[in-house]
Amino acid sequence: MRQPDPKSVLPAGARVAVVAGSGGLPRDVVRTLVRNGHRPLVVAMEGEADWVAGEDQSAFDLWPTPVERLALFLPKLKRAGVTHLVLAGGVSRRPPILKVRLGWDVFRALPKLIAAYAKGDDGLLRAVIAYIESKGIRVLGAHEIAPELLSPEGVMTRTKPGARDRKDLAAAYEAARMIGGLDIGQAAIAVGGRAVALEGIEGTAGLLDRMRDMRNHGRLAGKSGGALVKCVKPDQDERADLPTIGPNTIEAAHAAGLAGVGLEAGRSLIIDYADTIGRADALGLFIVGLEPEGRA
Numbered sequence: 001m002r003q004p005d006p007k008s009v010l011p012a013g014a015r016v017a018v019v020a021g022s023g024g025l026p027r028d029v030v031r032t033l034v035r036n037g038h039r040p041l042v043v044a045m046e047g048e049a050d051w052v053a054g055e056d057q058s059a060f061d062l063w064p065t066p067v068e069r070l071a072l073f074l075p076k077l078k079r080a081g082v083t084h085l086v087l088a089g090g091v092s093r094r095p096p097i098l099k100v101r102l103g104w105d106v107f108r109a110l111p112k113l114i115a116a117y118a119k120g121d122d123g124l125l126r127a128v129i130a131y132i133e134s135k136g137i138r139v140l141g142a143h144e145i146a147p148e149l150l151s152p153e154g155v156m157t158r159t160k161p162g163a164r165d166r167k168d169l170a171a172a173y174e175a176a177r178m179i180g181g182l183d184i185g186q187a188a189i190a191v192g193g194r195a196v197a198l199e200g201i202e203g204t205a206g207l208l209d210r211m212r213d214m215r216n217h218g219r220l221a222g223k224s225g226g227a228l229v230k231c232v233k234p235d236q237d238e239r240a241d242l243p244t245i246g247p248n249t250i251e252a253a254h255a256a257g258l259a260g261v262g263l264e265a266g267r268s269l270i271i272d273y274a275d276t277i278g279r280a281d282a283l284g285l286f287i288v289g290l291e292p293e294g295r296a
Contacts, residue, residue, distance in 0.1 A: 009144045017041040017082045021089025022048040024271035032146040034059045087240045088142045125240045141239035151289040153265035159286040167193040169262045172229035180233030186243045191226035208252035225259035232267045246271035247279045254283045265289030
């Protein structure tokens with residue numbers, strides 16, 4: 001992926017909204033917009049975007065909302081003059097369907113959204129993006145606003161992967177691509193040159209917790225090391241949900257006994273880059289940006 005120029009994707013006078021969930025990604029996107037002279041409108045999901053409390057809220061417009069009412073905001077964004085929108089951050093809580101509030105326009109589009117949901121998360125994301133853009137608001141990826149978050153290629157840490165680690169990276173990359181093609185997840189873990197754990201609905205944090213608990217499994221007993229690899233799903237719309245790591249990922253990988261982390265260079269995001277690399281160095285883990293096809 002060629003690194004985008006934020007000045008070219010955001011023309012003068014652009015009004016940007018950030019639909020913000022949990023984690024450091026929406027925070028970094030908002031900070032980049034402010035640094036570049038924009039005053040973003042932050043639609044902060046209550047119970048998710050806790051990072052907002054620690055920010056200088058005078059630099060942006062804040063619209064808190066329960067997740068259940070998120071679908072009602074599109075007409076409000078249009079009336080506020082929003083021209084561009086970024087979807088950033090996680091959502092840990094899925095509201096009960098009977099509590100979700102839909103505007104009339106969303107209700108009319110519901111059959112298409114349901115049909116897309118039946119095809120998996122990627123299908124639903126593409127349908128949501130298409131629906132937003134049909135209303136005249138351009139959807140951008142977080143990496144288009146903050147390209148500095150994209151993973152570079154090559155080893156980023158003092159610790160470098162050895163020959164055994166490279167076998168783990170290759171095996172984990174192959175497994176991650178396979179489950180990505182099935183729209184299951186973006187990450188896999190390999191130990192001893194073979195995949196041993198695949199990301200599911202619990203996400204990367206849950207995958208690493210599961211790996212930590214698996215260390216006492218008889219088939220893994222005595223085997224140390226291993227690698228986590230995250231990569232883009234083959235048919236993924238890269239404007240939403242790019243693979244992401246941060247300091248917490250490194251802490252969890254260390255707790256799971258892994259030797260390091262690989263992620264697709266130019267197509268994955270690193271939150272709090274300096275802290276993430278610093279933590280990996282302190283713990284003796286490697287972080288490597290992989291070429292296409294998983295080459296380290």
